[in-house]
Amino acid sequence: MKKFAVILGLMIWGGLLIYIADDFPGWGDPQAPASVNLSPYYIEQSIPDTDVPNVVTSILADYRGFDTMFETAVIFTAGLACLFLLRSYSTKEPDVYLYRHTATGVILRIEKGGTIPVGSADFERIDATWVPHDLIIKTTCRLILPFVFIFALYVIAHGHHSPGGGFQGGVILGAATIIFAISYNLRTATRNITERFAAFFSAAGVLLYASTGVLCMFFGGNFLDYGALAPLFGTTIAGARSLGILIVEIGVGMSVMAVMSSIYYNISSNGRLNEGL
């Protein structure tokens, strides 16, 4: 009975939504209320104002710079929340370490007090989540990773002219870190992109964004008014706004990349960062 009432309520609600949708303006209608007031200004003035052909980027990072700054702060806060909820610093050392010699497959059993071949390339540690060495996955990931990194940097830097920007590029950079962690193991990934590095960069990205805004205030403009930086860059006001957008996009990219790696490290290892996917 209760289930029936829920389904009936949902159907009435969904029917109302579909009924309302009929009153919406048509797709791409130039006379729609949303596209007659502010949109023509952005479309006409984006290139004279900011020198950025991609209107989405100029709105996101310049006209609505505040919004994007606090979005970055939200991402940073999500990373912090994940860190505080999951990270555990209990250093319970196991009694027995198992190390596998990669060339021969011989497994060494090292009890407490024995010498551990830490950092040696010939040995790999075996733990509860250890999976056998997979040549195809490792080689493929090693081959594609440099291209993924280059593409991510391109997406960040080319956001002025094509779809992309700090968020997307940062997520691609973070995904490359995750691919590395999955194809090798979490310990190798945390040795290369350490937790300290991720924490530092996630804060530094937000700081770079906010300090760009404060720098504009020092040059006599409003907060995040990049046009005030024109004497610093030695360009026109539009050029300075374009460069300011690039700087804040780099900040967003740094923050997002570090937060994605940090969240993955914490989720996949239960916050211990010693063993994981």
Place this chain on the structure above:
Amino acid sequence: MIWPIDIIIISFVVICGIAAISVKDLLSSAILFGAYSFMMCLLWAVMGAVDVAFTEATVGAGVSTVFFVAAIFRTSRRTRD
């Protein structure tokens, strides 16, 4: 917007959404949710919102699926309800 492509994509979105909440296996649910995100990405690309489609493809279909899989790996794969 080409309506046959639109109809196909929207029906895939609905199918993926219903399947993702009705399967018992949480890993399948995560993968179906990734497929749902990818279909939404296609829908936005068809509508011309390429920036949104790009974000959906990287965040929705890429990284959040990985986070779901990692969380399932650390908890349980079967749902209780």
